Amino acid sequence: MGRGLTTGLVGLGLLATGSLLQGWLPDDDADPGAEPHVRSGGVGDRIDLRTATVTVDEVLGTTRVEQYGSELVSPGLWVVVRYTVVATEENTPITFAELGDADGRVWGLVGRNANACTESPPGLAAHCTVFVEVPPDALPTLQLRLARLSRDTRFDAMAEIDLGLTRADAEAFATAPAYAVPAPSLGDDDLGDDDLGDDDLGDGEAS
Amino acid sequence: MRWRWLLVLPVALALVLVATASRLQVFWWPEQLHDVTTGSQGAPLEVSDAWEDAEGHEQRRDLTVTLLEVVPATQVEGFSGPEPLVPVAGSAVWEVRLRLEVDPEVPLGGCEVSLVDTRGREAAAAGMMLGESSVPGPTCEPEGRTGPQYDGSRLEGDRPRPPTYAVSVLVVTDDDAVPDRVRLWWEAPDVAEISVRD
Amino acid sequence: MAIARRHPWLTATTLALAVALLLTTVLGGWARSTPDGAVSVAPGTAVDAMPFRVRLDEAAAGFTLDGRDAEPGQAFIVVTGQIESMAPESVTSTPLTDAITADLSSSYDQFGSPTEVPEPGVRVAADGSSLLGLGPGLLYDVQVTFVVDEDSVPDRLTVTLLEHTRRASALDGDLGWYDAAPVARLTLDVAPLPAVRPEPEGF
Numbered sequence: 155m156g157r158g159l160t161t162g163l164v165g166l167g168l169l170a171t172g173s174l175l176q177g178w179l180p181d182d183d184a185d186p187g188a189e190p191h192v193r194s195g196g197v198g199d200r201i202d203l204r205t206a207t208v209t210v211d212e213v214l215g216t217t218r219v220e221q222y223g224s225e226l227v228s229p230g231l232w233v234v235v236r237y238t239v240v241a242t243e244e245n246t247p248i249t250f251a252e253l254g255d256a257d258g259r260v261w262g263l264v265g266r267n268a269n270a271c272t273e274s275p276p277g278l279a280a281h282c283t284v285f286v287e288v289p290p291d292a293l294p295t296l297q298l299r300l301a302r303l304s305r306d307t308r309f310d311a312m313a314e315i316d317l318g319l320t321r322a323d324a325e326a327f328a329t330a331p332a333y334a335v336p337a338p339s340l341g342d343d344d345l346g347d348d349d350l351g352d353d354d355l356g357d358g359e360a361s
Numbered sequence: 362m363r364w365r366w367l368l369v370l371p372v373a374l375a376l377v378l379v380a381t382a383s384r385l386q387v388f389w390w391p392e393q394l395h396d397v398t399t400g401s402q403g404a405p406l407e408v409s410d411a412w413e414d415a416e417g418h419e420q421r422r423d424l425t426v427t428l429l430e431v432v433p434a435t436q437v438e439g440f441s442g443p444e445p446l447v448p449v450a451g452s453a454v455w456e457v458r459l460r461l462e463v464d465p466e467v468p469l470g471g472c473e474v475s476l477v478d479t480r481g482r483e484a485a486a487a488g489m490m491l492g493e494s495s496v497p498g499p500t501c502e503p504e505g506r507t508g509p510q511y512d513g514s515r516l517e518g519d520r521p522r523p524p525t526y527a528v529s530v531l532v533v534t535d536d537d538a539v540p541d542r543v544r545l546w547w548e549a550p551d552v553a554e555i556s557v558r559d
Numbered sequence: 560m561a562i563a564r565r566h567p568w569l570t571a572t573t574l575a576l577a578v579a580l581l582l583t584t585v586l587g588g589w590a591r592s593t594p595d596g597a598v599s600v601a602p603g604t605a606v607d608a609m610p611f612r613v614r615l616d617e618a619a620a621g622f623t624l625d626g627r628d629a630e631p632g633q634a635f636i637v638v639t640g641q642i643e644s645m646a647p648e649s650v651t652s653t654p655l656t657d658a659i660t661a662d663l664s665s666s667y668d669q670f671g672s673p674t675e676v677p678e679p680g681v682r683v684a685a686d687g688s689s690l691l692g693l694g695p696g697l698l699y700d701v702q703v704t705f706v707v708d709e710d711s712v713p714d715r716l717t718v719t720l721l722e723h724t725r726r727a728s729a730l731d732g733d734l735g736w737y738d739a740a741p742v743a744r745l746t747l748d749v750a751p752l753p754a755v756r757p758e759p760e761g762f
Binding site: 242272 | 534
Binding site: 224225226227228252257258259260261262264267286287288 | 647648649650651652683685686688690691692693694695696697698699700
């Protein structure tokens with residue numbers, strides 16, 4: 155009776171351990187080798203994405219953005235991030251962008267959110283703008299993730315940038331004026347006011 | 362005798378490595394341009410390039426390409442004709458002139474061109490805005506004179522393509538780039554690589 | 560417990576009934592339901608149609624929408640309300656379009672083709688932009704729009720809200736929102752078309 159019980163208990167113990175291990179190990183669908191390689195940084199840091207570097211230049215916010223002559227009004231806040239991409243080896247587009255907060259919420263390039271960017275030839279800076287609408291309570295832990303391919307971020311490097319926003323920023327953004335999203339541009343030229351909107355001189359001519 | 366089982370370990374490890382390397386074979390290698398035909402500027406280069414038609418049959422296109430010159434571009438096609446290229450700080454635009462000799466019935470749509478510089482950086486020909494200029498993407502057929510599309514149809518209003526002609530492809534680089542090689546391809550893995558004469 | 564032992568069948572039945580009641584309460588109560596499982600709600604009720612929370616208030620028929628005229632012979636039906644996504648990540652337009660339908664004959668999709676199952680357009684009321692997907696934590700005042708034949712504008716509109724299930728796609732394993740199933744139904748009076756169709760602009 156004693157031996158049987160012991161054997162049974164050991165057997166159960168092994169089964170339990172086995173199923174615990176099974177749950178802990180990655181299954182068929184998980185592919186740890188294919189997870190994007192995340193490189194973290196802050197505003198102003200140049201982050202290496204294997205074939206290019208990305209640098210967040212400026213973070214702004216407002217309730218209204220203008221693009222292609224239309225105004226987009228958010229029930230939350232538009233977070234607008236200006237960034238620079240400089241390819242090192244080969245032309246690099248940045249087509250993946252998303253914002254995430256500490257609660258695991260993610261706002262992607264879906265709906266009215268957009269990434270106005272252009273591919274960067276090696277050594278030639280591309281100046282880009284991504285704008286995403288989020289609820290104000292997301293700002294204090296908001297991070298921007300950028301990567302090269304939007305179709306598939308596996309095997310790729312991804313930049314994760316702490317945007318450094320606070321609740322005070324949320325309040326300021328709520329009363330900020332409308333922001334005209336600039337067209338993406340290449341080169342070292344100063345950016346000026348070449349925005350994606352109609353002429354605002356009111357004389358009927360496009361700028 | 363039991364320790365002999367330890368010898369299985371390195372074999373097992375090697376097998377694991379090979380098995381995971383299959384991912385390289387399935388995903389990465391076929392996308393790389395590794396079937397290279399090399400040539401040099403001024404010398405006609407015979408290129409034979411495999412492609413797959415809509416039914417999955419393999420076809421070949423045979424052509425002779427000559428790299429005529431790689432020079433700084435001075436103008437770009439605007440809305441109403443050629444416009445001078447206004448320089449943008451930090452950038453350079455190159456005109457890659459190619460002569461192609463190929464049967465007018467061979468489809469040549471979707472060609473890709475890149476300029477590799479002396480540092481090994483590769484700038485691809487691609488449509489993009491550079492300052493106020495709209496730089497077009499690469500094309501290997503003369504304007505208004507195209508061969509068949511891949512599904513056999515033709516562009517409305519186009520005249521037949523001549524058997525020999527020259528095309529210009531514009532490539533945007535930074536202002537440090539010194540052109541070293543021109544690459545021309547349609548699909549991986551075949552690529553023609555032609556060195557630029559000093 | 561002596562009673563229980565003496566009347567086993569009675570005890571068993573009572574227990575079964577108790578469990579059934581408990582389960583029904585936990586699972587949503589004795590709400591009035593339609594054959595497909597959807598619950599009838601009054602206009603102005605916020606409904607959880609996962610991943611969305613939808614509240615629809617009023618419906619009106621019209622010939623123009625945000626300065627845009629309906630095609631000749633056609634008209635818009637516009638339902639005003641609010642939509643919010645309860646999903647932790649952004650949701651694309653497909654689950655949004657599939658979450659709302661109505662009992663309209665002769666309806667057209669966004670490209671102008673006739674469609675069997677009426678497809679809504681969803682616009683942000685504040686600026687008229689199309690809402691082709693939405694992220695978490697944002698409550699939008701919306702116009703849910705349908706395009707119909709002018710002659711088929713109804714007096715009352717029954718809107719069905721559908722919920723989706725979050726699961727992996729059978730094709731590529733990516734997580735998404737699938738398997739739309741009716742979850743609620745509401746009926747709205749439709750404010751009628753204006754008597755005269757306005758002249759098209761620019762003529």
